[in-house]
Amino acid sequence: MTVNSSFSSNDSLPDCLFTRPTSFFFITYYITNILLLLPLCILVLYLGLQRWQQQHSTSTAAAMTHSDSFTYHMVTMELVGVLGSIFGFCGVFVDRVHISWLGHFLWIFTWYGEMFFHILTCVERYLAVVHPVTYLSLRGERGIRIRNISIGCVWLLCVGTTICMTLKYSLVVAFCFLILSLIIVSFCSLSVLCVLIRPGPGEQGGDRERVDQSKRRAFYTILAILGVLLLRSSANLAWTVVHMLRESRDCSATAAEIWFNLPSSLVLPLLFLHRAGTLACCKNNS
Template sequence: MAVNSSSNNSIHSIFSSDIYCYITRPSSQIFATYFFIHILLVLSLCIFVLYLGLQRWQRQSSTSTAAKTSHSDIFTYHMVTMELIGVTGSILCCCGIILDNAYILYVGFIPWSFTWYGETFFHILTCVERYLAVVHAVTYLSLRGERGIRIRNISTGCAWLLCCGATSLINENSSLVGDFCLLIFSVIIVSFCSFSVLYVLKRPGPGEQGGDRERVDESKRRAFYTIMAILGVLLLRCFGSLIWTLVHMLMESECVISAIEHWLNLPSSLVLPLLFLHRAGKLACCKNN
């Protein structure tokens, strides 16, 4: 997939410098593999999550006694919708790599970037929701009603608007500074919320005595390991993106760094759908739990 010098200049002057890595060997093969696996895994998970969500909605519509949809599930539905937008971008990027067409790649890069911002914002919202549920349980219970639903809807609406605004600026040099600040903010919020939850889970709670102690300890141990895994995935994503952003701010794009950053993003695209399926008891490895 070699390109001539005039094409190189055109790519660097019009498009993101990452696009150049997508159409030059051997990095193009690495990116093509990534996009193919991203499409395969994320698309199948998202379709399954939306299918289960539709079933729940139908059950809730048919009975008045059905439980309300939790805030975390609503965030997951929004996240899955954004992931489907990212899958569209991955399909276009695959076509651009196969056809050796930088303009198709750029068109695919736009929805992929939109999803990257969406993952950042909705992971923050999910971590905050988890923090309130565990650390401030009384306050969280008060937000299960209309006031909490209103706050949740406003938060999700702001996340979508911020994604649109950030994506419209991806060709601006100042967007890298904004991305860097967003990632630092994300690391702070995700770390604070997750470590606060882990601290509470390690402490013995009221009523954890007698015959229920072992059962409660086992439940808290599973929750502790789950939060640890989520924290590891999110921090891996944030630090990978931070390194990528710093490299772009300080020097020319490095294809190896960009490829690593793409692969580090993949687990964070899967974590919320997998957690949803875990809560729904649809994961074979978790059915016994």
């Protein structure tokens, strides 16, 4: 999903979508987005439904974690983005601008949703590692209430920011949220990495090697996530700044920029499947 089309006049999106060769890059992105995210999101929701049924059938089943809850909502938003890709592809393929615009609104909605849920996930990870006592106190009803309110606010913000794309200052709104996201994600992730580097209490004796291996895997995982999110934020921020300073748009840059958003769309679903031991490459290491 991309915010690019929302930051310009209403006639600029058709110029990019229906002008060759950029239309080819958009169509390729739509197809890739559908083929990668649709089965991934369906699998995550299927596993989530299985866990929910297990939780209601036995009292010994573990309760839903905050991270899993964010992931379920994230993949639901990704399905909205997949629907947007379908509309976008059909609009370009049959040369219908209004269909492409419908898909574009869905992309904007999902793009903001990705950013907000990545922020919530990074904050949750920060509390779990840097402030574990506070995090444990939020695993009860109070924490669940805060989590649900935060998720509700994200959905409302996505609706509001999508509507803002029709306003004059939509570019400024996106710029502010991108800066906020970059600051929060960087601070939370770097704080977690610093904690993982330092030796903790109880890392002595025979357990030290096991703890070191676990922390090393967590360190590389957080580092990879941070790299993907920084790539997404930096690419979109650079695009936003350039188009804030210029009246016209470079369709080639726009077509290239949307691809920087794809890796961040895959992060949370793949992490969920990794934790669930579903990924074939991770089953032996889970």
